[in-house]
Amino acid sequence: MEGAHPSILEKISRINFEKNPGYGDDPYSAAAADKIRAACGCPDADVTFLVGGTQTNDTIIDALLQSYQGVISPETGHINCHEAGAIEHSGHKVLGIGHRQGKISAEELENYLSVFYSDANHDHMIQPGMVYISHPTEYGTLYKKSELEQIHSICKKYGIALFLDGARLGYGLMAEGTDVTLRDIARLTDVFYIGGTKVGALFGEAVVFTGISMPRHMLTIKKQHGGLLAKGFLLGAQFDVLFTDDLYFKISENAIKCAMQLKKLFISKGYRLFIDSSTNQQFIIMPDAKLKELEGKVTYSFWEKYDAHNTVVRFATSWATTPEYVQSLEQYL
Amino acid sequence: MEGAHPSILEKISRINFEKNPGYGDDPYSAAAADKIRAACGCPDADVTFLVGGTQTNDTIIDALLQSYQGVISPETGHINCHEAGAIEHSGHKVLGIGHRQGKISAEELENYLSVFYSDANHDHMIQPGMVYISHPTEYGTLYKKSELEQIHSICKKYGIALFLDGARLGYGLMAEGTDVTLRDIARLTDVFYIGGTKVGALFGEAVVFTGISMPRHMLTIKKQHGGLLAKGFLLGAQFDVLFTDDLYFKISENAIKCAMQLKKLFISKGYRLFIDSSTNQQFIIMPDAKLKELEGKVTYSFWEKYDAHNTVVRFATSWATTPEYVQSLEQYL
């Protein structure tokens, strides 16, 4: 993967010799927060920055849950599968529920909560204190606005927070056919984050508290979780650039265009899609023999075995992908 | 529920004014450990005592796992559902896998492990470091000897410990038709515990390390988990009595006889079994209207809703149940 959008590097170089206060108490962080609040249509939102996705999930979940509470997540959720037990390391159980291509449904969520509270033994069980979803999901799928509204409504009914992992948020917001905007996300969740690491930044995630306030002592909590960056202005400066002149959205759109080009290319070559994804991640079913042929020529992510002779592999585009680069894949397919 | 078998209370009263050393370093604990080793056919086993089931599961699992390891458990396992997140409080993830009436199969276990190790991203995931099963399970079901052999063999193949929760072990060993003995348990697991709390003691669980050694500094680890009983001789004395003249087995047998009587009673009255259990827990499907009728007359445990008009309820017998007591239920059914 590449580094960062060139305008971010330019900004960092430009301010390199300024003497900025540490730990996020700098003008760039303040400016970035302002621009994010404006983009979200939430003038009162609290905004804070962290370095990476797992760190953000761990820190926010631990900051918001009581010790006897856990977080509901689709079984395929990143926090449940691919974060090396960071949530449990902070003492919280991830309560996995069923999913469809990475998405949970309001029905399944309500069912889980109503079974929990009707269970006479629920005092012996971890209490659900938060719902975690990702958008796009780990499978590249997206919630519809109506689905988010329903999930949000169930969370309100049961008095638990809805947390949205937006590590790839830009690619979801710019996907073809989505009816979900950043303002919808801000309105329909209690806290979410705007991923920078995968969308143009060197690193960084911007956490936005809309439905609830940021917990007090967030700086202390971040430090305790090893997530307080000394030169916090590096985070602020990056998001300041990303949220100037819609850069975040424009570079996300580039990834989507390249992903659609990629999808068409695979389909035109007769490959089957494992999931028909409208975001930057494409999941293709490929014969193992073909994969062998590609060795040393093309890199991809292993996703899972499809059957005895086929494998699901993942190709992801990004802000940095070019149409020429996608096209260059054709010769090998 | 009742207190303890009378011979246990007699023993405690008899030794009440002796000045015994604290923290388990007393002759009764030593004698109990010897008798348990003999009953298990494992002269070299390490034996240690704890107060309750959740405490035991938490302490043993945390003592044996590395920080980056989790414990595989059937999704219905006690550690996964009814221990208020004690395992996660100690930092470990419970890795739930599919079950059939509370039991896991060697096939499913091997599948989980082989998928884990063939996943190119498994360094981002919690590593399975132990397998947890219960016998009897939370559903009153039992493993066959051949099933334990297969599970044990998969654990050996992958180099992970097999831990058996025997909170109700006596009731499993004395169940009708079981081919699993205490010696089999000792041979086919790495560590297990013999439940006292539910089988005749005031409280107490005896942990037996057979396939692996007890971790060093076990006393410190127990203290850290709040499980070091100051008057440890109370644990030793109770297990000393339970493992003298086969008392543990005799009182377990009583529970089984009463449970079979209970099962027949329900069947004779036309009730359906939710699970055909051969142990002390019986799961009956009862019309909600009937349950309403029983209010104030009969107590039972809510298990789960069966359908819109029926509920699964649990009746459990114990070392203290009498045939007359079971019979007295008939008038209400």
Added chain:
Amino acid sequence: MEGAHPSILEKISRINFEKNPGYGDDPYSAAAADKIRAACGCPDADVTFLVGGTQTNDTIIDALLQSYQGVISPETGHINCHEAGAIEHSGHKVLGIGHRQGKISAEELENYLSVFYSDANHDHMIQPGMVYISHPTEYGTLYKKSELEQIHSICKKYGIALFLDGARLGYGLMAEGTDVTLRDIARLTDVFYIGGTKVGALFGEAVVFTGISMPRHMLTIKKQHGGLLAKGFLLGAQFDVLFTDDLYFKISENAIKCAMQLKKLFISKGYRLFIDSSTNQQFIIMPDAKLKELEGKVTYSFWEKYDAHNTVVRFATSWATTPEYVQSLEQYL
């Protein structure tokens, strides 16, 4: 050490075959709580029971602190020295401050708190969220009422809870010359516990919330910490007996009388006191040569080396000690 006061064993035997609900939801626990509330003069206090001291300290501290908070303790506090890191296992830092024979002073406490809040970097530090003291202390010393009032007042000023570890509380309340009563303890702390394990019970500590409410979901929190006793009525029954007819105070008084007899005996034989303790623990400076002589005849607790040729040893009396037993020591001194 001995088991329990005979009237406790009688009570447990008497109710042994009753079918009591589990987990503390039984009439004996309710009755014990009522009697404790009456003895404390706090009709609205919340009362809950746990099995042992370390478990109680860990559970209460973790239940009351936020994740970014720690607990101030004298450096010699039990939680700081002799609980195998149980507090840290639950994620909290123990903030040790200076002491005088196990006691902290209001001055030192206020100094700590004012330095903390005047430190411009205190967001990078663990915030003090509670003060832990023990009474009697680990050195057998006692707070005066005026000292407790001052400490309580500092805690109020800074808005942090005062938690008193009363593992040996009876021996403090019945000490010669003390001006602190149980009602004072209840009035001058936010939460404290009445030790049963060391004062007549087989095991058990009664936690009393007076200045603050018991946290919600206490049963879940206890279970998570491995401290929820299945047969909770055993705890209730014991404290029911201890708080009937002032038994708790009477048996504590016995220990004090024997301790004073013991102290006089040592003084009369020319030994020096390490601390002039008015409670059940006596700390004697003994020549190493003498200790060698006592081997196999007298048992004592090693406390610490006094100098190259002398050692401080601890002798403790209890509810079960008799004057004859103390007297029998004379022949060896």
Added chain:
Amino acid sequence: MEGAHPSILEKISRINFEKNPGYGDDPYSAAAADKIRAACGCPDADVTFLVGGTQTNDTIIDALLQSYQGVISPETGHINCHEAGAIEHSGHKVLGIGHRQGKISAEELENYLSVFYSDANHDHMIQPGMVYISHPTEYGTLYKKSELEQIHSICKKYGIALFLDGARLGYGLMAEGTDVTLRDIARLTDVFYIGGTKVGALFGEAVVFTGISMPRHMLTIKKQHGGLLAKGFLLGAQFDVLFTDDLYFKISENAIKCAMQLKKLFISKGYRLFIDSSTNQQFIIMPDAKLKELEGKVTYSFWEKYDAHNTVVRFATSWATTPEYVQSLEQYL
């Protein structure tokens, strides 16, 4: 504070569009590790990179300690005071011992260890499993080679690891009069880290295992602690630059020269030193009235109150400080 040495920014810009593997499995990380091994004279050392100091301390300490072990630290150690309880959040106790201007002595260390092991109750206590020191210390002081040799020797004798926090290591190595080289550090500790955040990098710490091997599954452990940087090549590239042509040492030397200039300036103006530091941190005793005068003109770090009318303040130079900048301070003093 400033960003990074310009040659680091150039490097990051130069490689920005390369498609590097994530999570540290890239050629720049490999090259940086090789250069660090060479600089340490340890061809077999394991090297790994993390983002910040607290994160590094937490991750390494948790990776190396057993659950029942704690880490000995000077009471003023960064892990004990200014890391918001990150070590305790991972479950480990920090065992504070006495210090002299931030340094521990071999005598005090050996005393602590011998008292611990001679205490008959040490099974109830957290076992010391590691010694943490920093060089330079939080007070800007340095160990002499002979002091490190003695501390190292005590650690060897007791079989515990010696971990050196080198967040400011370059400034220690280039200090006037020090007899400790990077090779000495590598030889006399088991694991240490070379600070990048404070010494020329945007962020990053390079952990070097010399006396012991890196724990297995380090990537998983890093991820669990929220410290696995997705674009790990950013860490590699920065240390690759810092360890090319001795850049790390040259820029550290600049900080020292400016610090000595600063010290002379203060002395020449009649100020007293709180500590006579030979490293980049200078601690000056300043009248509160003077500090008031400086408001809005000069920034400094509050260190501690010296007395009723004077305050200790800290001035720190860095790789980016210029002699002109130091000189510009004169007008205000």
